[in-house]
Amino acid sequence: MTLQKPFTSRIFWSRPQRYTAGALVIAGSLLLAGCAGSSPADPGTTSPAASESATPSAAATPTSTPSAVYKPADASGPAQNVPVPVLPDVAKTETKEGLEAFAKYWYATLGYAYETGEMGPLEAVSDSSCSSCLRVRKEVTDWHSSGRWLEGGRVSVEAVDSNFVQSQPSTYQAIAQVKQEAIIYHLSDGAVKGRLDALPTTPDILVAKFVGNEWKAQTVEHMVK
Incomplete structure (x- = not known):
């Protein structure tokens, strides 16, 4: 079988985002600290956030218990029985801890969208003006239609931090180390x-x-190209 030219860029996170000096400090500290031992999310065995991060704080994001065995996508077909991420209570509070837990949950819904093609959970926590979220929708829905599917694409969050300083009323920035x-x-x-x-x-x-x-989520972007 002859393959077409491999894709070379992601539709999502297509441009760097402007950020505050405080965000730069946080990003630098996260890069220096690192998070060894992180592994891709495995919704069949643990919570999205727990599998997104090797740190204890990630346990704040649970998932629903699957009623059937989770099976990741492979060459034979799409993923099956992917648990839906569950928003933890702390992520419903306007606090530093709440924002950081929300960020982990947001990425859990992103991974869920890539695996299942279902955008509902991600869109429920994303503002309608979020352009990066709209790019995700296009890619995910296009590639989960007409019998097509995506293999892989699971997201891991290694660390999240925020200085929790308002850039606008009730608007804050969080920095995440993501793969x-x-x-x-x-x-x-x-x-x-x-x-x-x-x-x-x-x-x-x-x-x-x-x-x-x-x-x-108002926007989610890479800080570097």
């Missing part, structure tokens, strides 16, 4: 349309606003 598995794009007959290399650990900035007793 994503390689993605393989399958056509309905299982043929490989393209591949996208794994994203190495990369600092992201997530801007979120607390509105009506809940967080909404």
